[in-house]
Amino acid sequence: MTIDHLSASHLRRAVALVTMPILLAAGPSPASAQHVTRGHRAAADAAIRLYMPAGVLRVEVWDRDSIALRGTLGANASLFGGGTREALKLGVEARSATDGTLPTADLVVSLPRRARLWVKMIDGTLEVSGLRNELEAYTVRGRVTVYDLAGVVSIESIDAPIDARLVRGDLRVRGGRGAVVLEQLSATLSISTVSGAVTLRRSSADGRIETIGGAITVDGVRKDGRLELQSHSGTVRLAVDARRPPRLQLSSRRGQVPSPAARGDARLGEIVARSFRGDVLLVPLHAP
Amino acid sequence: MTHDPVDPSPLSGQSITCVAARASLPAYRAGRLAADASWQLEWHAAHCPTCGALLDRPLVGLSPVMATPLIDQLATADRPSDTERAAMRRQVQSRCEAPDTGPRRTTHGWRWGLGLSAAAAMLALVARRPAIGASDQIDGGVAAVPALIVPTATVGSASMANAVQLATARAAIEFAEIDAAAIELNALLAGRPDDAELRAFRAALDARRHDLSRQVASVTQ
Numbered sequence: 007m008t009i010d011h012l013s014a015s016h017l018r019r020a021v022a023l024v025t026m027p028i029l030l031a032a033g034p035s036p037a038s039a040q041h042v043t044r045g046h047r048a049a050a051d052a053a054i055r056l057y058m059p060a061g062v063l064r065v066e067v068w069d070r071d072s073i074a075l076r077g078t079l080g081a082n083a084s085l086f087g088g089g090t091r092e093a094l095k096l097g098v099e100a101r102s103a104t105d106g107t108l109p110t111a112d113l114v115v116s117l118p119r120r121a122r123l124w125v126k127m128i129d130g131t132l133e134v135s136g137l138r139n140e141l142e143a144y145t146v147r148g149r150v151t152v153y154d155l156a157g158v159v160s161i162e163s164i165d166a167p168i169d170a171r172l173v174r175g176d177l178r179v180r181g182g183r184g185a186v187v188l189e190q191l192s193a194t195l196s197i198s199t200v201s202g203a204v205t206l207r208r209s210s211a212d213g214r215i216e217t218i219g220g221a222i223t224v225d226g227v228r229k230d231g232r233l234e235l236q237s238h239s240g241t242v243r244l245a246v247d248a249r250r251p252p253r254l255q256l257s258s259r260r261g262q263v264p265s266p267a268a269r270g271d272a273r274l275g276e277i278v279a280r281s282f283r284g285d286v287l288l289v290p291l292h293a294p
Numbered sequence: 295m296t297h298d299p300v301d302p303s304p305l306s307g308q309s310i311t312c313v314a315a316r317a318s319l320p321a322y323r324a325g326r327l328a329a330d331a332s333w334q335l336e337w338h339a340a341h342c343p344t345c346g347a348l349l350d351r352p353l354v355g356l357s358p359v360m361a362t363p364l365i366d367q368l369a370t371a372d373r374p375s376d377t378e379r380a381a382m383r384r385q386v387q388s389r390c391e392a393p394d395t396g397p398r399r400t401t402h403g404w405r406w407g408l409g410l411s412a413a414a415a416m417l418a419l420v421a422r423r424p425a426i427g428a429s430d431q432i433d434g435g436v437a438a439v440p441a442l443i444v445p446t447a448t449v450g451s452a453s454m455a456n457a458v459q460l461a462t463a464r465a466a467i468e469f470a471e472i473d474a475a476a477i478e479l480n481a482l483l484a485g486r487p488d489d490a491e492l493r494a495f496r497a498a499l500d501a502r503r504h505d506l507s508r509q510v511a512s513v514t515q
Contacts, residue, residue, distance in 0.1 A: 059457060082453070106452040128457045128513065146461045146513065164464045164509055180505045182468045200468040200502055216498055218475050236498060238475045259491070282479070282495045 040079040042113075048073045049091045050118045051139060056125040057097030060108035060148075063127060067119040067136035080110035149184075165202070185220075195233075203240070212275075221284075225291055227252050227275035235279040242279045245291040246270070252277055254288070261285040315345045454514055461513040465506050472503050 048054070048071060056063070061080065068074075075096060079085065082105045087096035100109045108128055117123060122140040125132065130148045134141055134155065142160045143150060150161055153171040158178075161168055165183035174192045181199040188197070188206045195213030197204055203220040212231030215222055218238040225245040227233040235242050241261075246252060252275035256267045262285040270276075279286050310318075321327040479496045486492060 059453065100451050100453045103451040106456045108453050108457060129460060144509075144512070146457070146509075147464060162505075162509055164461055164468070164506070180509065182464065182506065182509075198502060198505065200506070201471050216502070218499065218502060219471050236495075238479075238495060238499070280491070282475075282492075 039081075040083075042075065042077060042079055042085055044075045044085065044096075046073045046089070046094055046096075047071060047091050048094060048118055048121065051120045051122060052091060052118060053093045053122045054117055054124070055095040055097075056115060056123065057095075057099075058109075058111055058113065058126075058130065059098065059100075059128040060130045061098075061110040062112045062131045063125070063133070064114045065123065065125065065132075065134040065137075066114065066116050067121075067138075068116045069119060070116075071118065073118075073121075074116040075113060077111060077113035080107075082107050083109035083111050167202075192228075201240075222279075224277065227277050229275050230273070232276045232278065235277065237281045237284045239283040240281065241284045242281050242286045243289060244277060244279060244287065245289050246277075247291045250274055255279070256286045256288070258282070258284060258286050262287075264288045312345055457513050461510050465510045468506055469503070472499050472506070475499055 050071065052073075054073065056065070071091075073094065073096075075085075079098065082101050083098045084101050085096065086099050087094070089095055096115075098109045098111045098113075100107075110130075117137070119136060120139045121137065123134070123137060124142045125134070125144070127143075127145040127148060129146060131151075132143060132145060132148065133151045134143065135153050137155050137157065139157045140159075141152065141155060141157070143152070144162045145166050146164045148163075148166045150163060150166050150168045152159065152161065152169070152173065155170075155172070156174040158176045159170070159173055160178040161170070162180040163182065163184055165181075167184040168179055168181055168186045169189075170177060170179070170187070170191065171189045172191070173188075175194075176196075177188070177191065177193045178196045179186055179198065181197075181202045183200060184202045186197060186199060186202055186204045188195070188204070188211070189208055191206070191209040191211050193209070193211050193213075195206075195211050195215060197213070197215040199217045199220050201219040202217065203223070204215050204217055205223045206215065207223070207225045209226065210228045210231075212228045212233050214234045214236075215224070216236045217240045220237065220240045221243065222235050222237055222240060223243045223245070224233065224235060226247075235244075242256075242258075244254065244256075246254070251270035253270040253272040254268065255276070255278045256263050257279070258281040260283040261281050264286070318327055476496070476499050479492060479499065483489065483492050483496060
């Protein structure tokens with residue numbers, strides 16, 4: 007072993023001794039990302055309440071008699087909650103009452119398929135899939151995505167975009183500015199937004215869609231069903247099969263309406279579209 | 295937080311500053327302020343937390359002005375043009391998006407205490423603000439404040455105060471859209487109170503306003 011080798015070895019050790027504490031200090035601290043795993047026994051149709059102010063919350067289902075929650079909590083977040091097999095409440099709250107940051111987490115929650123879920127967020131991404139009973143979701147901002155649901159689904163948001171796909175049963179949406187996209191539904195709808203656009207496509211649906219300033223785009227109605235569309239100033243756009251159109255009743259006080267305003271076959275369903283100031287447009291349906 | 299210098303009214307296009315708003319408060323509280331000026335003050339207060347807080351506190355139990363919506367004035371007012379509606383919307387949006395530019399960290403007690411007060415005042419103001427020209431006014435019925443849900447939730451932490459501020463600010467944009475549409479319909483309904491279709495359009499606005507008020511109020515529930 008030469009003097010040069012010793013020097014190089016000592017140098018490497020010295021560098022390691024100096025840099026290791028720096029690297030350790032720069033890495034994720036336990037306080038900034040706490041990993042959590044929690045389980046609870048739950049009845050098949052348990053009533054579950056979840057509250058998570060900010061972050062990403064994914065709700066899935068499984069065929070077990072329990073609830074599993076796993077993920078990470080932000081620096082100002084801690085878990086709270088508890089309950090019985092029939093009713094359970096879990097949530098994320100702020101560690102410090104003086105920290106204005108919304109408590110943030112990134113969680114995946116697994117529930118029994120027939121659980122009845124109430125979930126609330128303030129500003130985050132919410133994804134729910136697989137439930138077969140009830141879902142009631144609320145958020146101020148962020149994004150809501152639900153798919154493969156059955157039963158009674160209610161989603162409210164002040165301005166988060168909402169995507170609902172493969173929903174069967176009753177779907178209720180109360181939105182503000184965010185766009186609402188509904189796809190592949192077999193449902194009775196009650197949809198209302200202020201300025202958010204609503205798009206309904208590739209669905210067998212009836213019910214009612216209302217906006218104030220948002221556009222409404224619809225490409226069909228449930229056979230034998232009735233779909234009512236109403237806007238104050240938003241454009242209403244209907245895409246129908248020109249060879250087999252459902253019964254259409256179209257009107258606008260101050261906007262344009264295609265002529266004739268009433269046409270089609272009621273046996274194929276009925277669409278009533280009215281606007282105060284928006285145009286009502288009829289366009290050919292292009293096969294997917 | 296003040297918003298000098300301008301705050302256009304959708305009715306007249308005139309502006310009102312924070313200074314002018316505060317100067318007109320005594321007359322407003324005494325019920326001596328003209329209807330159009332009252333509307334301008336309410337509009338300003340709805341979007342300026344500081345003036346909103348000043349306006350909100352003495353209003354409790356002192357609601358003759360708020361309990362007498364400006365339907366007469368609104369019904370005869372010219373419908374705002376598309377340009378006016380767009381300008382109003384841009385103005386409200388630019389103000390209301392300001393708090394959302396990044397995470398709000400208030401580490402000092404007095405700051406988040408002030409935030410709590412402002413948020414609570416904004417929440418109360420938005421939820422209590424009467425619908426412009428409630429439909430029962432169209433029939434010539436007795437003026438009454440619409441039965442909006444007044445939030446009773448307490449704001450218990452700084453993060454919750456920010457949640458309330460976020461909800462209130464985001465909803466204000468939508469309330470402005472509803473207000474503009476209501477003004478337009480009220481002007482027509484004044485001349486045709488029995489028009490069922492117009493009333494249906496108006497009822498949809500009232501329903502949406504109610505939904506939105508409930509959504510804001512439920513942030514902390």
